[in-house]
Amino acid sequence: MKKHLIYTATLAIVALASCTSEKTPQTQTDRTTITSPSESHSMHMATAGTAQAVMTEEGLPKDLVCMVNNAxxxxxKQFPVAFENKMYYGCCEMCVKTIQNEREVRYATDPxxxxxxxxxxxxxxLKPGSNNGDVLYFASEDTYKQYTK
Structure with missing residues (x-):
């Protein structure tokens, strides 16, 4: 039992540390100093939705959305993650690994x-009424327009 707890704690530390040791994409500006792993991921979420979102004919630019946090x-700009000849995006190294390893993160349900x-x-x-940058994924612009009617 004690061995299992030590193993679980070690995995948790490694997972949390991956966000604090992240490398920033060249298109992003440097972040302020972060003192703890939980503060690191909070920093990612604190920046979500803080700028005016710009919709294009194809919706929000995919490279500005963390597809793990759906924000x-x-x-x-987010980290590009090539997987099975497709491009996904995540806000940190931990998100990159999650996209590569968890199918359910790469898919959503059209509302x-x-x-x-x-x-x-x-x-x-953007999800209507959301103040923190939450996003929704639609099969097409038509289903998005149906949703907003």
């Missing part, structure tokens, strides 16, 4: 049709 990240949507191909839009 528009305040206009900051109109209920169908599974690959986030790399989805029409992404």
């Amino acid at each position: 528009y990240m305040g206009g900051k 109109v049709t209920g169908e599974e949507v690959d986030k790399s191909k989805a029409f992404i839009a």
Whole structure:
């Protein structure tokens, strides 16, 4: 039992440490000093939605959305994650690993049709009424328009 607890604690420390030892994409500005792993991930979420989101004909730019946290990240470019000839995005090294290892993170459910949507191909839009940058994934712009009627 004690051995299992030590193993679990070690895994938790490694997972949390990956966010604090992150490398910033070249397109992002340097972050302020972060003192703890939980503060690091909080910092990612604190920046979500802080800038005016710019919708294009294809929805929100995918490279500005953390697809693990399902959040528009305040206009900051995210880490690109190539997987199975598709491109996903995450806000930190921990998100990159999660995208590579967990299928359920790469897919969402279209709120109109209920169908599974690959986030790399989805029409992404801010969730109405969300103040923290939450996003929704749609199968197409048409289902997004149905949702907003």
